[in-house]
Amino acid sequence: MNHQLYSVYELEKAMGAKAFIQNAHAPIRTLLIDSRKLHDVSFGLFFALQQRKDGHEFIAEAYQAGVRSFVISHKNWSMAAFPEANFYLVDDTLNALQALAGYHRAKFNYPVLGITGSNGKTIVKEWLFQLLSSQYRIVRSPKSYNSQIGVALSLWEMTDAHNLAIIEAGISKPGEMAKLATMIRPTLGILTHMGEAHAEGFSSFEEKLKEKLQLFSLADRVIINDQYASFLPSQNTAFLWGNQVNSDLQLTHSSDRIIQAVYQQHLQQVEIPFEDAASIENAGCCWATALALGLTTETIFEKMSRLQAVEMRLELKNGINDCSLIDDSYSCDVSSLGIALNFLKQQKQHDKRTVILSDIPESSLSEEMLYRQVGDLLREARVDRLIGVGSAIAQFARFFPENSIFFTDTSALLAALHQVPFANEAVLIKGARSFAFEQLSQALLQQLHETVLEINLNALEANLNYYRAQLQPNVKVMAMVKAFSYGSGSAEIANLLQFNRVDYLAVAYADEGVSLRKSGITLPIMVMSPDLAAIDTMIEHDLEPEIYSFRVFSAIDSALKRHKKQKYPVHLKIETGMHRLGFGLDEVSVLMERLKHTSSMMVQSVFSHLAAAEDPAEDAFTREQIAIFTQATEQLSAGLGYSFLRHLANTSGTTRWKEAQFDMVRLGIGLYGIDKTLAPGTLQTVTSLKTSISQLKSITPDDTIGYNRKGKLPQGGTIATVKIGYADGYSRALGNGQGQMLVNGQLVPTIGSICMDMCMLDVSGLSVAEGDDVIVFNHELRVEQIAQQLQTIPYEVLSGISQRVKRVYYYE
Numbered sequence: 001m002n003h004q005l006y007s008v009y010e011l012e013k014a015m016g017a018k019a020f021i022q023n024a025h026a027p028i029r030t031l032l033i034d035s036r037k038l039h040d041v042s043f044g045l046f047f048a049l050q051q052r053k054d055g056h057e058f059i060a061e062a063y064q065a066g067v068r069s070f071v072i073s074h075k076n077w078s079m080a081a082f083p084e085a086n087f088y089l090v091d092d093t094l095n096a097l098q099a100l101a102g103y104h105r106a107k108f109n110y111p112v113l114g115i116t117g118s119n120g121k122t123i124v125k126e127w128l129f130q131l132l133s134s135q136y137r138i139v140r141s142p143k144s145y146n147s148q149i150g151v152a153l154s155l156w157e158m159t160d161a162h163n164l165a166i167i168e169a170g171i172s173k174p175g176e177m178a179k180l181a182t183m184i185r186p187t188l189g190i191l192t193h194m195g196e197a198h199a200e201g202f203s204s205f206e207e208k209l210k211e212k213l214q215l216f217s218l219a220d221r222v223i224i225n226d227q228y229a230s231f232l233p234s235q236n237t238a239f240l241w242g243n244q245v246n247s248d249l250q251l252t253h254s255s256d257r258i259i260q261a262v263y264q265q266h267l268q269q270v271e272i273p274f275e276d277a278a279s280i281e282n283a284g285c286c287w288a289t290a291l292a293l294g295l296t297t298e299t300i301f302e303k304m305s306r307l308q309a310v311e312m313r314l315e316l317k318n319g320i321n322d323c324s325l326i327d328d329s330y331s332c333d334v335s336s337l338g339i340a341l342n343f344l345k346q347q348k349q350h351d352k353r354t355v356i357l358s359d360i361p362e363s364s365l366s367e368e369m370l371y372r373q374v375g376d377l378l379r380e381a382r383v384d385r386l387i388g389v390g391s392a393i394a395q396f397a398r399f400f401p402e403n404s405i406f407f408t409d410t411s412a413l414l415a416a417l418h419q420v421p422f423a424n425e426a427v428l429i430k431g432a433r434s435f436a437f438e439q440l441s442q443a444l445l446q447q448l449h450e451t452v453l454e455i456n457l458n459a460l461e462a463n464l465n466y467y468r469a470q471l472q473p474n475v476k477v478m479a480m481v482k483a484f485s486y487g488s489g490s491a492e493i494a495n496l497l498q499f500n501r502v503d504y505l506a507v508a509y510a511d512e513g514v515s516l517r518k519s520g521i522t523l524p525i526m527v528m529s530p531d532l533a534a535i536d537t538m539i540e541h542d543l544e545p546e547i548y549s550f551r552v553f554s555a556i557d558s559a560l561k562r563h564k565k566q567k568y569p570v571h572l573k574i575e576t577g578m579h580r581l582g583f584g585l586d587e588v589s590v591l592m593e594r595l596k597h598t599s600s601m602m603v604q605s606v607f608s609h610l611a612a613a614e615d616p617a618e619d620a621f622t623r624e625q626i627a628i629f630t631q632a633t634e635q636l637s638a639g640l641g642y643s644f645l646r647h648l649a650n651t652s653g654t655t656r657w658k659e660a661q662f663d664m665v666r667l668g669i670g671l672y673g674i675d676k677t678l679a680p681g682t683l684q685t686v687t688s689l690k691t692s693i694s695q696l697k698s699i700t701p702d703d704t705i706g707y708n709r710k711g712k713l714p715q716g717g718t719i720a721t722v723k724i725g726y727a728d729g730y731s732r733a734l735g736n737g738q739g740q741m742l743v744n745g746q747l748v749p750t751i752g753s754i755c756m757d758m759c760m761l762d763v764s765g766l767s768v769a770e771g772d773d774v775i776v777f778n779h780e781l782r783v784e785q786i787a788q789q790l791q792t793i794p795y796e797v798l799s800g801i802s803q804r805v806k807r808v809y810y811y812e
């Protein structure tokens with residue numbers, strides 16, 4: 001949120017727009033690009049961007065919510081429906097957003113650090129913030145906002161009250177950097193680690209490096225590793241760091257967290273609290289930047305020794321008393337609070353929302369303005385209660401919800417925690433580093449059995465978007481969330497899918513649908529096996545049954561009449577070759593007659609299921625299924641006299657049978673990252689199963705391991721006992737070396753039989769310690785491999801992970 005107001009006239013000029021003004025006094029200060037994430041609406045300017053969907057579709061929703069200024073590109077947009085709104089017509093709304101951001105940036109004369117590279121951008125940005133924030137009032141990109149849109153939003157945060165900006169720039173394909181460079185115009189450039197060329201769609205490393213260096217075309221100086229120096233155009237002045245003798249900061253040695261270097265003929269060293277190679281490289285880059293900005297050796301030494309890890313993800317976990325905890329202590333400023341609150345809003349499984357927030361340090365705003373903004377954000381996110389920690393926030397209780405409470409510091413809150421009621425609510429924990437809120441999340445966390453299934457919600461979102469890009473125009477998406485969303489959890493996934501505007505959800509049983517309704521899901525939900533005993537519950541919760549036989553038809557018809565329902569939405573299942581459930585082609589005409597004679601229900605959709613969509617050897621059969629389905633739907637459509645949705649394709653049907661997408665597709669396993677018809681790497685891995693080592697034991701050649709003495713190490717060795725067994729869903733068939741896990745990056749076999757709650761691994765000769773993490777599956781050791789070892793399919797492995805394994809969700 002930016003507090004500088006822009007007038008109609010200035011906006012028109014900055015964006016080169018043609019303005020249609022229905023309200024001359026409508027200044028703006030906040031940029032809005034997503035109608036699901038609106039705030040400060042009365043001062044908001046909504047950009048109808050052309051992304052996966054056309055942003056113009058959401059103007060009505062934004063207007064409804066109070067937004068009165070819009071940037072559009074549809075020439076014949078009907079403005080009459082929005083009598084109080086101002087419209088700014090441009091050729092391209094993204095260009096207009098960038099032009100406005102560039103115009104805003106040009107108002108400030110303080111240094112702007114522009115960071116680019118393949119890896120480490122966000123870490124370098126955050127570390128520079130940690131190194132420099134006592135000398136400067138810094139504005140920086142929130143999280144990793146570094147895209148064409150993210151950079152514009154980051155620049156918009158610049159104000160008079162700052163005196164240094166740190167902006168991250170990332171590109172995903174050739175040709176993008178020039179636009180970012182024009183917007184950012186960095187005065188000091190920083191290049192971080194450069195990775196492989198192909199990763200970002202470039203044909204050669206050189207091409208990629210040159211593209212990235214375009215960011216610095218107007219920079220006074222560029223901080224760059226000496227190995228890339230020869231690519232820097234001659235107009236740039238470089239500050240070189242690296243191993244070469246002539247570098248400004250020449251690194252000579254690093255080991256055990258100490259980095260040594262020669263600077264201006266003096267040997268110097270810094271100590272950092274990390275020892276991995278990537279951290280050392282990022283620290284070298286930060287050290288060079290700090291020197292180039294003139295920080296003293298003492299300051300650099302002191303601050304570098306206290307660098308903190310950068311966690312960019314929000315974690316959603318189960319808390320005590322049926323609470324959900326969202327843990328985000330990575331940064332505590334207004335923009336990252338806004339991002340975290342959006343996630344809180346998205347997850348609707350609880351009616352009540354609490355935010356635990358510390359004082360917000362190092363803001364450029366006056367405290368009064370700062371906490372007033374925080375109060376506005378909390379109100380917009382419908383937060384019921386604030387628990388404030390710190391002396392500053394407590395002074396502004398008047399801006400916060402009525403029943404808010406305040407504590408002077410974290411230990412005071414911890415001491416009183418047992419008196420503060422927490423039950424069945426969503427709790428966002430957000431505190432500045434110095435408040436050590438990790439103690440709080442520890443106290444509020446449900447005790448963990450240490451095996452966890454981690455679910456990456458961004459990956460799920462990316463997979464959804466991958467399939468959306470494969471759809472013919474106007475084809476809708478039904479997301480399958482049966483069996484706890486293939487083992488990945490239910491409410492959390494469904495809320496994410498609802499936020500991403502899928503059209504339908506489907507579950508197997510009524511009770512799954514009921515629990516989704518109780519978690520705030522308002523999307524239509526189809527129930528595939530409507531239990532006749534649960535029909536009343538289903539009707540009470542607006543769940544839509546699948547009707548697959550005359551027996552089910554009659555039961556539902558009479559229940560609907562009992563509830564005096566008219567035109568209740570139902571779904572008809574047609575038998576086309578699966579031989580599981582459904583009406584045969586020969587039953588369709590009778591079905592139609594019965595439908596005509598009842599007004600209790602209305603056919604919302606007609607569908608069938610492909611038996612072997614993924615298998616080229618069965619393509620003739622699949623074609624036949626498509627033909628039967630087409631015939632059945634044509635017959636129904638002609639007879640019923642109203643239209644309904646037709647859907648046939650599951651995940652692999654969606655990509656392999658584009659002609660069979662009809663009106664909607666039903667996506668299941670692909671959303672969760674698995675589709676063997678696609679090239680590896682096309683989808684992102686959603687789930688990782690992790691456990692840990694409880695104990696290490698030395699084994700002699702005579703010892704045996706586990707039940708029935710099945711395990712032996714003829715040469716002797718070391719075994720690790722880990723906390724996962726068949727009751728967690730790790731099949732007993734994976735014992736005795738059939739299964740493998742990853743320990744510190746190395747693949748190790750199971751040894752002995754799998755027990756109910758534990759199993760043993762052969763870790764002979766490896767450097768491992770008790771407490772080390774063990775990966776059961778993730779993006780490297782894939783669930784597909786485990787399924788293959790078990791001679792089954794990934795569906796069974798994923799849905800078989802037991803409910804006692806805790807689910808933890810990540811969202812960036």
Ligand SMILES: *Cc1c(COP(=O)(O)O)cnc(C)c1O
Binds near residue numbers: 650
């Ligand atoms: C489970 C299911 C799907 C989803 O199948 P995937 O192969 O996981 O995409 C689609 N339709 C029906 C009827 C299902 O039961």
